[in-house]
Amino acid sequence: MALYTHHLPAWKRKEVEEIKEDAGRFTLVGLVDMYGIPAAQLQLIRRNLKGKAKIKMTRNTLITHAFQEMGGEISGLLSHMSGHSALIFTDDNPFKLFKTLEKTKTKMAAKPGETAPEDIVVQKGPTSFKPGPIVGELQQAGIPAAIEAGKVKIRETRTVVKKGEAINPKLADVLAKLDIKPMDIGLILQAAYYEGSIYEPSVLAIDEQVIYDQITLAARPAFNLSINGAILTRDTAETIITKAVREARGLAVEADIYEKDVIDAIIGKAYRQSAALQNMVEGK
Numbered sequence: 001m002a003l004y005t006h007h008l009p010a011w012k013r014k015e016v017e018e019i020k021e022d023a024g025r026f027t028l029v030g031l032v033d034m035y036g037i038p039a040a041q042l043q044l045i046r047r048n049l050k051g052k053a054k055i056k057m058t059r060n061t062l063i064t065h066a067f068q069e070m071g072g073e074i075s076g077l078l079s080h081m082s083g084h085s086a087l088i089f090t091d092d093n094p095f096k097l098f099k100t101l102e103k104t105k106t107k108m109a110a111k112p113g114e115t116a117p118e119d120i121v122v123q124k125g126p127t128s129f130k131p132g133p134i135v136g137e138l139q140q141a142g143i144p145a146a147i148e149a150g151k152v153k154i155r156e157t158r159t160v161v162k163k164g165e166a167i168n169p170k171l172a173d174v175l176a177k178l179d180i181k182p183m184d185i186g187l188i189l190q191a192a193y194y195e196g197s198i199y200e201p202s203v204l205a206i207d208e209q210v211i212y213d214q215i216t217l218a219a220r221p222a223f224n225l226s227i228n229g230a231i232l233t234r235d236t237a238e239t240i241i242t243k244a245v246r247e248a249r250g251l252a253v254e255a256d257i258y259e260k261d262v263i264d265a266i267i268g269k270a271y272r273q274s275a276a277l278q279n280m281v282e283g284k
Contacts, residue, residue: 008065015058019066019087022056023074026089028097030192031063031077035084041185045104052100053090055187060085076198080191094192098204105186109176112169116161120175120182124157127178134177141174 008016023029034042034057046055060081067075090097110116122143127134129152138145144155160175161167167175175182192199226236227243252262 012062012065015062016066016069019056019058019063020070022054022087022089023066023070026054027091028089028094028192028194029074029077030088030090030094030097031080031085031190032088032101033082033084033188033190034086035082037185037187041106041108045187048104049100052092053088053097056087056089058087063087073196073198074193077191077193080198080200082190085190088187088189094189094194094199095204095206097192098189098201101187101189105184107181108183108185109181110167110172110183112167112172114167114172114183116163116165116167116182117184118163118182119159120161120167120180121157121159122154122175122178122180124154127152127154129177137170137174137177141171143174 032055037045049055060083063081063085064078067078088097092100110120126148130150131147131152135145135147135152138152138154142160143158146153146155160171189201189204191201192204223236225231226233227239230240230244232240249262249265251257252259252266256266
């Protein structure tokens, strides 16, 4: 349903116009999730992105106003917006932006109730703790502990929480004391609008080395097919011509076609045949 933006207060109208201006000035407009990012971390991210991308924090209602006024495919971003969304503008393509944002992430301690992003494993071995209440805290969190040589030791490696499970308060406290930081903190790209299309993180999270290896694997048989089928391309022309020259030379030598380029090879063949015949006669 259309919004009646002419009733917006002046400061909101200005904000909407700034969003539209940035969306027209940059080649990519995206939404990022700001949830749970401490202020100090956000400032660091801004510094790391300086010159690469612009982050704009504003009200979701004003983002909605701006995108609806602009119309077109960019309004598809609205379905990806959450209560903690902010705008990001850049001239990079969405794959490069996704990779850049992944690099801004840092590890932080888990808070009670947060979901484990991966299996959290506590390794066996000695700790820096002296004997005390920490032994009981570890055991209550499901981590087998004992005192050995005057220090607290974890007796066996254990997965204390599975990926997707909630981290309970006792475990969160113990993990922090063990300096285990399982949480990735940083800007999470929710969606990006680029050259008329909406890109979601699921299509942007690619392993470049895997893709490169797949292309290399596919290119090898394609190259061989082009050579064997004599299909001239920029990459195969030289090899095909070399192969053709080699085969033509071999044919000329075998058929005793006296041409200046093969006469030496024909004479050499005749000499070898003569020597072989002589050895056969002398052997008798």
